[in-house]
Amino acid sequence: MQQTVLDRVDRVAEDVVSLVLRGADGPLEPWEPGAHIDLHLPNWLTRQYSLCGDPADRASYRVAVRHDRLSRGGSEYVHLFLRRGRPLQVSLPRNHFPLVPAPEYLFLAGGIGITPILPMLRAAVAAGVPAKLVYVGKSVATMPFADELLAAHGDRVRVFATDERGRPDFAALAAETGPRALVYCCGPASMLDAVEAAFPAGRLRLERFRPAARTFAPDTEFEVACARSGRTVRVPADESLLDTLTHVGYPVPSGCREGVCGSCELRVLDGEPEHRDDIGAPAGRMYACVSRALTPRLVVDL
Structure with missing residues (x-):
């Protein structure tokens, strides 16, 4: 902290x-x-x-x-x-949306989704990598840092106020984007869905405000052993692992409680988690707010 x-x-x-x-x-x-x-x-x-x-x-x-x-x-x-x-x-900074090296970038931002994109564009330009930003919002007045971006990056930035110009043609943007470019996008769900439909998945990096709608098997009870404390608890079918641990006196830091922020990460020592997060838990980790278990028992480093 x-x-x-x-x-x-x-x-x-x-x-x-x-x-x-x-x-x-x-x-x-x-x-x-x-x-x-x-x-x-x-x-x-x-x-x-x-x-x-x-x-x-x-x-x-x-x-x-x-x-x-x-x-x-x-x-x-x-x-x-x-x-x-x-x-x-x-908290200490966490990064589930890193800017990886690429020969070219296209950045797509919707509204407040500009926040992770802004330093990415700055870093790409500073490194001398070709980069463009398409920034979408209802109106220029609702778009944070629009003036800052235009002043710093000029023609690299295209601003789309949808109340005047409508939404960009993402299929046309995909057609004009170089085949080696990485595409980074953050914005509302409707924009991300349109971008996913237009760009190849292998070249696309997304960050969501809310988790995508998905279907999982019915929730079932499972057992969690806390390796360091020596205590074993049962997680009921109608309660999250995060809530169960909190109720028995092992509170885990949490933020979104939706599987998009990563603040409730736990190290898994044994058993197989059922990952329900939206950011892709690394090997040997799980997010306690939404994820459950595929095995009857998990052992966590707690």
């Missing part, structure tokens, strides 16, 4: 504020484009936000938060109550 102080709150678009978090105890942990942090709010909620500042700046982190009108308490608190000077705890 890292201690920060809220140094700046700036309105960067309609219903979007940028937060600059200054390290309270010296330099913050390093990060790379695509990384995110968990922000621990004073109302006891934890929310995940992509880092959208400069990775070379070890003194502070920058995130952006859109005010969700159906907020579960996170974005609403940020917009209505957070003020400059507030101490805030943040």
Whole structure:
């Protein structure tokens, strides 16, 4: 956990504020484009936000938060109550959406989905790699950092305000994109679905706000042995592993509780997990908020 102080709150678009978090105890942990942090709010909620500042700046982190009108308490608190000077705890950066080397990039962003893409574009340009950004939003006024991007990158950035121009033709974009280009996309589900239909899967990297709809076998009870503590617990069919562990006194850090942030990662020592996350758990790991078990028993490093 890292201690920060809220140094700046700036309105960067309609219903979007940028937060600059200054390290309270010296330099913050390093990060790379695509990384995110968990922000621990004073109302006891934890929310995940992509880092959208400069990775070379070890003194502070920058995130952006859109005010969700159906907020579960996170974005609403940020917009209505957070003020400059507030101490805030943040997690170490995690990256499930890394920018991997490629001879060319096409970046696609929808609305607040610009946040992980912004430092990616900056890094690609700094490395001298050909890169373009197609940035989509309802209107320019709703699109955070649009002016910043246009000022810094000029013709590399194409802004589509759908209330004026409609959505881009993603099939046409795919046809004009070089065959060796990697395509990175973050945005609302409807945009990601359209992009998935247009671009080859092997060249596409996606980050979702919400998990994709999928069907799994019915939930069943299973047993979990906590190797370090020596305790074994039963996970009922109607309860998540995360909730069960919390109820028996082994709380696991968590953020989204939907399998998209990775904050509740556990190391699996034995047994086979049923992975239900949306980010692809690495070998020997699982995310306790959504994943279950394919074997009657799991052993975890807890």
